[in-house]
Amino acid sequence: TTTVPPVLDVRDVTVRFAGLTALDAVSLTVEPGTVHAIIGPNGAGKSTCFNVLSGLCRPAAGAVTLGGTELTRLAPHRIAALGVARTFQNIVTTHGTVADNLMLGRHVLTRAGFAATALRLPGAVREQREHLARAREIAELTGLGAHFDSPVALLSYGDRKRVELARALCLEPRVLLLDEPVAGMNAAERARTAEVVSELRAELGLSIVLVEHDMGLVMRLADDVTVLDFGRSIAHGTPDEVRRDPEVLRAYLGT
Numbered sequence: 001t002t003t004v005p006p007v008l009d010v011r012d013v014t015v016r017f018a019g020l021t022a023l024d025a026v027s028l029t030v031e032p033g034t035v036h037a038i039i040g041p042n043g044a045g046k047s048t049c050f051n052v053l054s055g056l057c058r059p060a061a062g063a064v065t066l067g068g069t070e071l072t073r074l075a076p077h078r079i080a081a082l083g084v085a086r087t088f089q090n091i092v093t094t095h096g097t098v099a100d101n102l103m104l105g106r107h108v109l110t111r112a113g114f115a116a117t118a119l120r121l122p123g124a125v126r127e128q129r130e131h132l133a134r135a136r137e138i139a140e141l142t143g144l145g146a147h148f149d150s151p152v153a154l155l156s157y158g159d160r161k162r163v164e165l166a167r168a169l170c171l172e173p174r175v176l177l178l179d180e181p182v183a184g185m186n187a188a189e190r191a192r193t194a195e196v197v198s199e200l201r202a203e204l205g206l207s208i209v210l211v212e213h214d215m216g217l218v219m220r221l222a223d224d225v226t227v228l229d230f231g232r233s234i235a236h237g238t239p240d241e242v243r244r245d246p247e248v249l250r251a252y253l254g255t
């Protein structure tokens with residue numbers, strides 16, 4: 001048998017904030033083309049874990065590698081360029097059109113310099129046209145195709161939150177980190193977003209790390225689940241396994 005190495009390997013990561021251990025020697029691996037959910041009560045360390053993965057937070061100990069390349073000490077823009085894109089828990093866009101926002105997401109991939117683009121040199125114009133075409137495809141993939149030229153301020157909350165997901169996809173990531181992608185959405189918007197996420201995995205073969213409180217969504221989308229509680233990884237397994245784990249029940253019920 002051949003074993004496929006994990007795309008993302010988080011090894012014994014510890015993060016401390018002035019006396020508080022937000023992550024305590026947490027390890028997890030993300031297998032290629034799978035969804036790995038990180039769940040746990042508020043304050044468990046889920047967002048901190050994403051901050052480490054995206055370079056916004058430097059761990060006191062431990063390492064993160066992406067396909068064998070160590071990310072641990074790289075700046076956020078380097079990590080993004082290597083193929084790790086994220087969304088934030090509480091950020092939704094209010095400015096510009098959907099197209100504007102997605103083109104901002106493509107900016108990191110632009111080869112032509114700023115001057116060449118501003119001067120509309122032929123190579124730069126062609127590149128911008130290609131980016132626009134790809135941005136349109138990503139809008140279609142995320143259910144925003146009909147709103148491509150609409151100001152995001154006019155979209156429903158669910159669509160606006162999905163613009164963040166689309167913008168992260170514009171980086172052409174290998175790994176997508178989604179921090180509470182359906183928070184605040186109504187049932188129909190949640191269902192639509194769940195559909196989009198499973199299509200992304202199926203069609204783009206993306207590896208996804210999902211932080212989410214909606215257990216229905218986690219059970220439906222995740223291949224693996226890691227449960228954090230007070231910065232410690234207390235359980236790992238399939239959704240069915242962790243759901244029956246007594247320590248997980250204890251963490252959630254607070255007994």
Ligand code: ADP
Pocket residue numbers: 017020022040041042043044045046047048049
């Ligand atoms: P979760 O996303 O699971 O709700 P967080 O990762 O946001 O949890 O937070 C984990 C713990 O670390 C919490 O106790 C939180 O208050 C603390 N924390 C997070 N970020 C900081 C920070 N920048 N400075 C100090 N404490 C922080």
Ligand code: MG
Pocket residue numbers: 046047048089
């Ligand atoms: Mg959080």
